[in-house]
Amino acid sequence: MSTWKYSVILGFLGKLNDRFATYGEQREIAGKFELASKIEGIQGLELVYPFDFADVAVTKTLLKQHNLACSTVNVNIKSEAKFHLGALTSKDAGIRKEAVSYLQQAMDLSADLGTNMITCCPLSDGYDYAFEIDYPKAWKWFIDGVGTAASYRADVRVSMEYKQSEPRHKVIIPNSGTTLAACLQVGLPNVGVTMDMGHALYTGEGTAQAAGLLAQAGKLFLVHVNDNYRNWDWDMIPGSVNTWDLVECMYYLGEIGYRGWLTSDVAPFRLDSVKTCSATYRSVVWAEKVVEKVGREKIREIIAQGDPVDALDALQAAVLG
Numbered sequence: 035m036s037t038w039k040y041s042v043i044l045g046f047l048g049k050l051n052d053r054f055a056t057y058g059e060q061r062e063i064a065g066k067f068e069l070a071s072k073i074e075g076i077q078g079l080e081l082v083y084p085f086d087f088a089d090v091a092v093t094k095t096l097l098k099q100h101n102l103a104c105s106t107v108n109v110n111i112k113s114e115a116k117f118h119l120g121a122l123t124s125k126d127a128g129i130r131k132e133a134v135s136y137l138q139q140a141m142d143l144s145a146d147l148g149t150n151m152i153t154c155c156p157l158s159d160g161y162d163y164a165f166e167i168d169y170p171k172a173w174k175w176f177i178d179g180v181g182t183a184a185s186y187r188a189d190v191r192v193s194m195e196y197k198q199s200e201p202r203h204k205v206i207i208p209n210s211g212t213t214l215a216a217c218l219q220v221g222l223p224n225v226g227v228t229m230d231m232g233h234a235l236y237t238g239e240g241t242a243q244a245a246g247l248l249a250q251a252g253k254l255f256l257v258h259v260n261d262n263y264r265n266w267d268w269d270m271i272p273g274s275v276n277t278w279d280l281v282e283c284m285y286y287l288g289e290i291g292y293r294g295w296l297t298s299d300v301a302p303f304r305l306d307s308v309k310t311c312s313a314t315y316r317s318v319v320w321a322e323k324v325v326e327k328v329g330r331e332k333i334r335e336i337i338a339q340g341d342p343v344d345a346l347d348a349l350q351a352a353v354l355g
């Protein structure tokens with residue numbers, strides 16, 4: 035069993051698109067919940083606003099029926115056509131206001147569902163070409179938008195998820211440092227960061243280092259688990275490519291006392307969704323077991339000594355049993 039509560043983003047249990055093809059089956063929300071309930075280790079679902087809340091009463095009933103918590107409300111301010119040229123940083127003040135209003139409505143919903151946290155990856159906020167946007171102005175709009183949303187109610191945490199690109203070729207919060215700077219500039223205790231392991235990896239960060247940086251500032255609110263080849267956000271099973279990074283990150287999440295959810299942001303695409311999301315859970319548990327097998331005290335000693343060869347020996351010995 036994992037030390038952390040495990041949840042899955044509901045949208046991955048339906049039809050999925052990449053740039054070239056469509057995968058999986060179109061399912062009603064009840065069908066997605068049905069599949070979710072079969073996933074190993076699952077305790078919650080990350081639900082997307084507005085799409086998973088077409089009928090709030092239905093969503094609430096399904097959560098209750100399947101004994102699942104809503105881990106976080108994920109606010110989508112990127113997909114709808116009105117947001118394609120920016121949401122919180124749109125040149126149109128009306129669109130910016132609408133984006134803030136999406137965040138606030140999702141905050142109300144999250145309080146109603148007892149999770150008291152929203153997460154938002156502002157992927158349409160950025161640019162594609164040189165001379166496309168006014169960077170200082172866009173940054174100010176971003177800070178003001180997040181600040182206005184977060185000030186709306188102090189009992190709900192607003193977690194911003196960074197990613198370097200896609201669909202915008204450059205996103206306004208591309209990495210942990212920039213996102214932390216945004217949090218500090220907003221200056222509200224309920225504003226923090228969602229670290230998506232894959233986003234950290236493909237922007238060239240170490241996941242453990244990013245988690246440590248954010249946690250030290252009290253800003254690590256949520257962790258999305260997945261993996262990739264550091265060249266694109268492939269949303270693969272955690273540990274399937276960057277195995278030691280996952281083990282190291284699990285070690286640090288324990289050391290920094292992270293108490294939030296581990297949410298699967300793995301896209302099954304050509305794989306069976308229940309099998310893939312179950313493997314995601316097992317992968318996290320496996321990494322935790324490797325840490326425990328080496329021993330946290332032993333790892334602390336190795337780090338204090340500062341010789342990574344000892345760490346590699348200890349980890350490889352643990353894996354061999």
Ligand SMILES: [Mn+2]
Binds near residue numbers: 195230258299
């Ligand atoms: Mn994510």
